[in-house]
Amino acid sequence: MRITSARVTASEVARKAGVSQAAVSLVLSRNPKARFAEETRARIIQAAAELGYRPNLVARALVNRRSFALGVLVPALGDPVYAAIVSGAKRVASETGYALLLAEATADDHVAQLRALADRQIDGVIIAGVIAASLPAEELAALNVVIINQPSNQFSTLAEDSIRAGATAAEHFLGLGHSRLAFIGPASASHVFRHRERGYAQVVRASGVELRSDYWQRADANVAGGFSAMRTLLALHERPTAVFCANDLSALGAHKACTAAGVQLGHDISLLGCDDIEIGTLVTPELSTIHTPLGELGARAVRDLLSQADIPRVVPAAKTLPVKLVIRGTTGRPAVSPPGA
Amino acid sequence: MRITSARVTASEVARKAGVSQAAVSLVLSRNPKARFAEETRARIIQAAAELGYRPNLVARALVNRRSFALGVLVPALGDPVYAAIVSGAKRVASETGYALLLAEATADDHVAQLRALADRQIDGVIIAGVIAASLPAEELAALNVVIINQPSNQFSTLAEDSIRAGATAAEHFLGLGHSRLAFIGPASASHVFRHRERGYAQVVRASGVELRSDYWQRADANVAGGFSAMRTLLALHERPTAVFCANDLSALGAHKACTAAGVQLGHDISLLGCDDIEIGTLVTPELSTIHTPLGELGARAVRDLLSQADIPRVVPAAKTLPVKLVIRGTTGRPAVSPPGA
DNA sequence: AGCGGCTGCTTATGCGTATTACCTCAGCAC
DNA sequence: GTGCTGAGGTAATACGCATAAGCAGCCGCT
Incomplete structure (x- = not known):
C-alpha cells in the first residue's frame, strides 16, 4: 500500500548525524537563535543530503499553522479569462514556494468549494468570477482574501479599470x-x-x-x-x-x-x-x-495575499489596474458617413 | 496575525458535549467499531453543528498519511488542451473530496515542481505534457502516477488512440x-x-x-x-x-x-x-x-489514481481511449479532380 | 458469589515538524 | 574550590486528529 511514500524524516537524519531531531530542524531551518558548532552543522547538512531529506510540508503546516498554500476560486478553469488569471497567480506563487489549490465553483456549490479550501488551511484565497457577496462573510473573514474584479468594503480587491x-x-x-x-x-x-x-x-x-x-x-x-x-x-x-x-x-x-x-x-x-x-x-x-491585465491580476493577488499574511491589513485595500486599447483588424473608420455628418 | 483562522477543534467540541476528544473523532468519522449510546452520539453531533466544527484536513493528513490531494503536472495551464484535462480531473476529484494541486512546469524546473508536489504528500500525480522520462524515476516510483499520452513500462498510462x-x-x-x-x-x-x-x-x-x-x-x-x-x-x-x-x-x-x-x-x-x-x-x-477525449483523460486519470491508492497496482496498466472525427467546415471534396482521377 | 462478556466510553499514543526551556560542560575570574 | 557565563547541544511539548488499548459498570450465567 503506497498511499504516501515512505519518506525520510528528520529523526532519521538525526540518527545518521548522531544528533537529536531538534538539532536537525534547527540547523536546516537556519534558525538564527540556534548556535551550533560548524562541524555539527556540516554533519547534519551532509546527512540530510545523503538521505535526500525533504521536510514533510504537511507536518510543518500543522505546527506552523501556515500551509504555504493559497486557494483560487473560479467558476470555470477552462475559460481563457480564468485560465489566464490562474496562470499569473501560479507564476508568482511558485516563485515564493507557495502552492495553489484549485476550486472550480459550479452553480450552487461555491460555498462548499470555499470550505474545502479553508479546511485545507490555506493561507489565503483569491476569488475571481464567483460572486463574493454570495459567500458567507464570516467564513471569508477568517481567511486572507483578495477579490478580483468585484467591489467590497470588507475585503481587499483588485480590479481592472x-x-x-x-x-x-x-x-x-x-x-x-x-x-x-x-x-x-x-x-x-x-x-x-x-x-x-x-x-x-x-x-x-x-x-x-x-x-x-x-x-x-x-x-x-x-x-x-x-x-x-x-x-x-x-x-x-x-x-x-x-x-x-x-x-x-x-x-x-x-x-x-x-x-x-x-x-x-x-x-x-x-x-x-x-x-x-x-x-x-x-x-x-x-x-x-x-x-485587461488578467495575468497581472492573478500575480498581484498572490503578492497581496502574501503581504497580508505578514502584516494583516486593517483597512482592506482596493487597487485598480489600467487597461489598454489593442487595435487589430476589426475596427476602422465607418464605411459610409453617418447621416448626421 | 491571521495566518490561519482560529478554528474550532475536536477538543472544543468534546468539552462542549462533555465527552473526550476521541469520542468526537470516533462519532463524527462514523467509525464502525465505535459503539456509542444514541444519546451521546446525538449530543456530539449537535455540539459539532453548533460550533460549526470542521476537521482540520492538514492534521488528518498527517496522521492518516494520506492527504486526499492529487497533483497535476502540466507545462502550461493556459493551453486549452491542458486546461481541458485539468478541468476533467477537477470534476472527478471534487466529487470524491479530493483536492487538486497544480504545478506548471517550465522548461527546466519540472523536477522541482514534482518535488514541491511530493513534499505536500499528495496521494498521486497526473503527468501530462511534461516528458515523464525526464523526471527522476525513483522519485516517481514513490508516488502513485498516471501518465497521460506518453508510453511507459514502469507507470500507468492513459492515452488517446x-x-x-x-x-x-x-x-x-x-x-x-x-x-x-x-x-x-x-x-x-x-x-x-x-x-x-x-x-x-x-x-x-x-x-x-x-x-x-x-x-x-x-x-x-x-x-x-x-x-x-x-x-x-x-x-x-x-x-x-x-x-x-x-x-x-x-x-x-x-x-x-x-x-x-x-x-x-x-x-x-x-x-x-x-x-x-x-x-x-x-x-x-x-x-x-x-x-480527442481531453476531459475524459483527466477524469479517468483521477479515477485510476484513486483506485491505485486502494489497491496498489503491481503491473502498470495502459489504457487507450478512442478518438472521433468531427466534420465541420474546413474539409470537403477536392475542388478539382486530382490528376490521376 | 464469582466470572466472563458486553456496552460505552476514556486514556494514551503517534503522525513529523518547530520551538521553548533546560541541561551539561568548559573556561574563567575570584 | 566556587560560582558565573556562554557555547552547544537535548528533552519535552504542541499542532489537531485517528485509533489501539484499556477500563468501569452492568448483566447474565453457573
Whole structure:
C-alpha cells in the first residue's frame, strides 16, 4: 500500500548525524537563535543530503499553522479569462514556494468549494468570477482574501479599470468617426460587465451621440450570446456601424455572426471586444480589443495575499489596474458617413 | 496575525458535549467499531453543528498519511488542451473530496515542481505534457502516477488512440477523394504527435497515394508554427488539397494563413486539426478536427489514481481511449479532380 | 458469589515538524 | 574550590486528529 511514500524524516537524519531531531530542524531551518558548532552543522547538512531529506510540508503546516498554500476560486478553469488569471497567480506563487489549490465553483456549490479550501488551511484565497457577496462573510473573514474584479468594503480587491475600458472603447469608436454605436453585454450582476457598459455609455452620451435602445443588446457573455445578439443587430433596418462587446468571447460570437452574414469587419462594421484573450488573434480579421491585465491580476493577488499574511491589513485595500486599447483588424473608420455628418 | 483562522477543534467540541476528544473523532468519522449510546452520539453531533466544527484536513493528513490531494503536472495551464484535462480531473476529484494541486512546469524546473508536489504528500500525480522520462524515476516510483499520452513500462498510462487519430484523418481525406495530402507537425519528441503522424502516413501509404516530402512540413505545434508551415505549402507550385495538422492550435494557424491568402477552406483546401478544442468553432469556416477525449483523460486519470491508492497496482496498466472525427467546415471534396482521377 | 462478556466510553499514543526551556560542560575570574 | 557565563547541544511539548488499548459498570450465567 503506497498511499504516501515512505519518506525520510528528520529523526532519521538525526540518527545518521548522531544528533537529536531538534538539532536537525534547527540547523536546516537556519534558525538564527540556534548556535551550533560548524562541524555539527556540516554533519547534519551532509546527512540530510545523503538521505535526500525533504521536510514533510504537511507536518510543518500543522505546527506552523501556515500551509504555504493559497486557494483560487473560479467558476470555470477552462475559460481563457480564468485560465489566464490562474496562470499569473501560479507564476508568482511558485516563485515564493507557495502552492495553489484549485476550486472550480459550479452553480450552487461555491460555498462548499470555499470550505474545502479553508479546511485545507490555506493561507489565503483569491476569488475571481464567483460572486463574493454570495459567500458567507464570516467564513471569508477568517481567511486572507483578495477579490478580483468585484467591489467590497470588507475585503481587499483588485480590479481592472472597467469604467475606463468601456470609455476607451467609446472613445476609439468616436475617434474613428462612428455615430451608430451598439453594445452587446449581459444583464448579469457582474460588476466588470456593468462597469464596462457604464463607461461606454457615459462617453457615448457625453459626446452627444444618441444611445439607441435597439442598439443595446442583452446577451450572455459567451460565444453563443454574442452570436445571437449580433444577428439581432444585423437584422435591424438601420444597422449600427460599431459594436462594443462586454468581453472577447461574446465579441468572437459576434465576429462569427458578421462573417457568416458577409459583413466586412473593420469596414462595414467595427467590432471591439474586451479582455484580450489569445484566441482573438486567431480569427480573421483579428479582433480589436481592450487589453485587461488578467495575468497581472492573478500575480498581484498572490503578492497581496502574501503581504497580508505578514502584516494583516486593517483597512482592506482596493487597487485598480489600467487597461489598454489593442487595435487589430476589426475596427476602422465607418464605411459610409453617418447621416448626421 | 491571521495566518490561519482560529478554528474550532475536536477538543472544543468534546468539552462542549462533555465527552473526550476521541469520542468526537470516533462519532463524527462514523467509525464502525465505535459503539456509542444514541444519546451521546446525538449530543456530539449537535455540539459539532453548533460550533460549526470542521476537521482540520492538514492534521488528518498527517496522521492518516494520506492527504486526499492529487497533483497535476502540466507545462502550461493556459493551453486549452491542458486546461481541458485539468478541468476533467477537477470534476472527478471534487466529487470524491479530493483536492487538486497544480504545478506548471517550465522548461527546466519540472523536477522541482514534482518535488514541491511530493513534499505536500499528495496521494498521486497526473503527468501530462511534461516528458515523464525526464523526471527522476525513483522519485516517481514513490508516488502513485498516471501518465497521460506518453508510453511507459514502469507507470500507468492513459492515452488517446493517437495512431487511430492520424489514420482517421487520412481516411477522411481519402474518402473525400483527395490525393494530394499534406501534413504539418512538430519534430518534437512528443509521443502523441509522432503517432498522429505515423497513423496518418501509414494509411496514406497503404492507399497507394504518394507521400511527397514537400508536403511534409515540420513546425512547432502552435499557431505560429501552423501559420508559417501553411504559408510554405501555399507557396508550392502544386499545392496540396488536404492538410492534416498535428493539433488544433497549428491547424488554426494554418487556417489563418489560408484565409489571409484567399484560399477557400473546405473547397480549395481541406484542413483538419486534432484535439477538438473549443476555439475551433470560432473561426470561419469552423475547423474540422479529430476529437480527442481531453476531459475524459483527466477524469479517468483521477479515477485510476484513486483506485491505485486502494489497491496498489503491481503491473502498470495502459489504457487507450478512442478518438472521433468531427466534420465541420474546413474539409470537403477536392475542388478539382486530382490528376490521376 | 464469582466470572466472563458486553456496552460505552476514556486514556494514551503517534503522525513529523518547530520551538521553548533546560541541561551539561568548559573556561574563567575570584 | 566556587560560582558565573556562554557555547552547544537535548528533552519535552504542541499542532489537531485517528485509533489501539484499556477500563468501569452492568448483566447474565453457573
